[in-house]
Amino acid sequence: MIHFDHVTKVYESNGTSFKAVNDVELKVEKGEIFGVIGFSGAGKSTLIRLVNLLERPTSGSVLLNDRDMASLKKSELREQRRKIGMIFQHFNLLESKNVYHNVAFPLSLAGVPKKEIDSRVTEILEFVGLSDKSTQYPDQLSGGQKQRVGIARALATSPEILLCDEATSALDPETTKSILDLLKRVRDEYNITILMITHEMNVIREVCDQVAVMEQGQLIEQGTIFDVFSNPKHQTTKNFVRTVMQDEIPESILRLLSDQERSRHIYRITFVNETTGEPILSRVSKGFDVEVNVLHGQITELQGVPFGNLIVELQGEQSEILKAIHYLQTSVQLKEVTAHAG
Incomplete structure (x- = not known):
């Protein structure tokens, strides 16, 4: 479904170069919830932005269903991006628009008829549990409700892939669990592939099927949740696992x-x-x-x-x-x- 084929992303600044992503080889299968974890500066945010070509790879290819994203024409890329939803750490909602219009916004941009927009927005708001909040504005909502609006907006165009950029980092533990439960429902009921990045190992353990660990732009370990948690190989992975697993003598x-x-x-x-x-x-x-x-x-x-x-x-x-x-x-x-x- 998503294939990072030896992808490298290099940034140039003042005559120096920096590899934010370094020769990453990674496959995310259809219907998986795949987590990428790493400390700040590990390259995970750059990696996820390569999927919808918000960042273009310096070398290597990002393939969605075997199609190289960088080879698409502008019209084809726009169409492909409609199949990719994205939710963010700080919600990125339009403060001047109510919940209904925030969710409807990507549909309006795509030129969807108003009757279809009404039907889709009503369906999605019910799915995320915000049917009674459609006329409220972002500043009237809690953090968890704002993120539910963000998820609803990302689902509005019926995407095949959902990208989650630190989607729970701004939330308290109880709200985080409710959002993760919602993301599992998104995968199960809509058969959407989810790629999420985070620095929280408890998020990975709670919701993901597979995990990859990044450090200094490279993938240093990957596997199923069970394999990585039960037998981490790299020291950085061990450090992450220890944040949620009591495996050392005090x-x-x-x-x-x-x-x-x-x-x-x-x-x-x-x-x-x-x-x-x-x-x-x-x-x-x-x-x-x-x-x-x-x-x-x-x-x-x-x-x-x-x-x-x-x-x-x-x-x-x-x-x-x-x-x-x-x-x-x-x-x-x-x-x-x-x-x-x-």
Whole structure:
């Protein structure tokens, strides 16, 4: 559906060049919600603006349904852009127009007859839950309501693709969740492909099917939400995952362990799918002369799959600990950690 084919975007300024996007190879399939995450300056905003050719690639191609956007004539590009909706961090609403006319605006620009505009706007406002706000103006709305207007406006032209540029960054957590739930409905009920950029990993975890991590214009890691969250490879990805997953021993516990003279047997245990609900640690305590001390962790869900990540200490004689480790390795992922490494 969307294919970044080795895309590079270079900006020239005062005799120097800067690669905002550097040789990005990425595919977004039809009907996916695909998230691109990165810190400020990573290149993600430039990347999303390449889709509708608000920015033109310096090299490489951006293909939508196998059509190279840069090769289109002006009339063809205008037609293609009508199939691409966009929502923004700060809503970008017309303050002098009410909700109805904000949503109707792109349809009016496209020359759609008034009767069709009325029908479409009524349908979309009902879909986003703002049927009773059609005559109100942006300054009368909450942040979440403004973003719903932005989504309605983006959906007005019946797009095939929806681009979300930090769409929830200006919203509180509760409102963010309601907007993300709405975006999932947009994908499910309208079969729209969604490409979103964000710096919030909880947004990625909540709504996306796939994620790509950007740093200094390059893609450094990508995959399914489950794969990236359960086993991040790059340090930057690990840093993002740690903002929403409790996978490290707190400093207070590390200090406590470091103060002890005797050696410690500390392990990270990863439970996936059906093993998450099994009493494996209880079986270890009952089956071996070993005490299991849970230091830290959580049980959560990733893309509908139960996922647990616990850091435990095994206490007992070395021979019994080795037996317990062998048993655990048959059921779960097990990795030794140290009190200093975390």
